Amino acid sequence: MKRKDFIKRSAMGVVGGLAAAKALASNLQVSDLEHSIFQPEADRVGFNHLPNTSPKIMENMVLHRASTRGHANHGWLDSNHTFSFANYHNPERMHFGVLRVLNDDHVEAGMGFGTHPHNNMEIISIPLEGDLEHKDSMGNKGVIRQGDVQVMSAGTGIQHSEFNKNKDRAVKFLQIWLFPKKKNVQPRYDQMNFKVEDRKNKLQQVLSPHAEDEGVWIHQDAWFHLGSFDKGFTTSYDIKKPGNGVYVFVLDGSLTISGQRLGKRDGIGVWNVDNLDIKADADAEVLLMEVPMQLS
Numbered sequence: 001m002k003r004k005d006f007i008k009r010s011a012m013g014v015v016g017g018l019a020a021a022k023a024l025a026s027n028l029q030v031s032d033l034e035h036s037i038f039q040p041e042a043d044r045v046g047f048n049h050l051p052n053t054s055p056k057i058m059e060n061m062v063l064h065r066a067s068t069r070g071h072a073n074h075g076w077l078d079s080n081h082t083f084s085f086a087n088y089h090n091p092e093r094m095h096f097g098v099l100r101v102l103n104d105d106h107v108e109a110g111m112g113f114g115t116h117p118h119n120n121m122e123i124i125s126i127p128l129e130g131d132l133e134h135k136d137s138m139g140n141k142g143v144i145r146q147g148d149v150q151v152m153s154a155g156t157g158i159q160h161s162e163f164n165k166n167k168d169r170a171v172k173f174l175q176i177w178l179f180p181k182k183k184n185v186q187p188r189y190d191q192m193n194f195k196v197e198d199r200k201n202k203l204q205q206v207l208s209p210h211a212e213d214e215g216v217w218i219h220q221d222a223w224f225h226l227g228s229f230d231k232g233f234t235t236s237y238d239i240k241k242p243g244n245g246v247y248v249f250v251l252d253g254s255l256t257i258s259g260q261r262l263g264k265r266d267g268i269g270v271w272n273v274d275n276l277d278i279k280a281d282a283d284a285e286v287l288l289m290e291v292p293m294q295l296s
Contacts, residue, residue, distance in 0.1 A: 055092060060272040061258060062096070066265035069104070076111035080104040082249075082267055096247050096269040097293040098220060101177035104265065107132075108170055112163030118154035122178040122218040124207065125150040125162070126226075126287070128251065130171030136160035140189045144173075148193050149206045149224075151216045155185040174249075174287070180219040181296045192216050196228065203227045203237060203288060223290040229255075229280035237276045237288060245271035245293045253284030 055062050070081035070088025081088045082102035083095055094100075100121075112133075125132065131145045136152070137159040144150045152158065164171040192215060198204050206215040207224035215224070221241050229235075237246065247269045248255070250262045256279045257268050270276060271293050278286075 061260070061268060061270045063260060064093070064267040064269075066263065066267075069265075076108045078106040080265070095179075097245050097271075097291045098179040098181075098222070098295060099176070099247055099289060099291045100179055101175065102247075102249065102267070103175040104172075105175055106170055106172050107164045109164055110167045113161055115159050115161045117157060117159045118152075119157040120180060120183045121154045122180050122220050122222075123152045123154060124174075124176040124178070124218070124224070125152075126174040126176070128172040128174065130169055130173075131165040132171050132173055133163045133165040134160060134189075134191075136189060138187060138189060142191055144191055147196055148191055149216055150191040151189070151207065151218050153180065153185055153188045153219055155180075155183075155187040155219075158187040176289075178218065178220050178222060178291065179295060181221060181292075182219045185219055190216050194226070199226050199228045201227075201229055201233050201235075203235065221292050221296075225288045227278075227284075227286045227288065229253075229278075229284045229286070231280055231282050231284075233280045235278050237278065237290075239274055240290060241292070243293060244290050245269060246273075246276055247289045247291065248276070248278075249287045249289070251285040251287060254281040255279065255284050255286060256281055 055064050055068065064082055066080075070085065070090065072079050072081070072087060080103070082104075083093050083100065084090050085101055085103060125144060126149055127144050127146050129146060131143050133143050134150065135141045143165055152160065192206075194204060194206055194215070203225040204227065205213070205223060205225050207222065208215055208217055209221050211217045221244065223240050225237070239246065247267060248257050248262070249267045250264055252264050254264070255262050257276060258270055260268055261281065262268060
């Protein structure tokens, strides 16, 4: 697929983009994308997702305000979806490049996701509050909490569960899926702890494509950074791989990116640039995700 076509489909979500997403997902487990893209309209009832809204699309960027995300409250799980997922379907918000899922999840005490399968997807979990317990079919068992980043390359197939380990408080975390650059790899799991103070007024790399680099690694030419900025702090981010785009998600506070003022849980995707200028308009925390705008 030509780069300009994939970018257009990523940002605009045209009908061709949906067909492309379906083709890309043809060898994924039904549980991964059946309910996020292809569920019949008749089945999409009884959930509290917002009516579809159009993103603000500019020449080389797309802006997603927090209030325009899909929303589903299942009682035990309260989730906001930046891109189409489960019973939230918006053809204009299917993915940004290879970034397929960005869910902002709140799981009640003692509750969680039962054992379920995935394949051919790079899955990243970033806890924001509380403790999340992970178990999988490879025998891995662990708990992730604020400061940790967890990755799972589903590859040829894996089953796992995720539960709030605590009985007295909720857990909040980001669930992120990327299309991989290699299919049918051997499944793998990893988690790593990062010092929160090491991201004070700078961007801390937490994920890359390279095992020998800082942070965890995945099967995709993507780099993730976390930052915690004081009001008035300015910095810039240089694109690491030509052709990649950057999706910035504001965890807290407010930032200005490429002239756009962003508030808490707002997101902006930018492409066809070599770098980004970032200014903290208030104390702010941010997740920056550099991702390919086309599949290799």
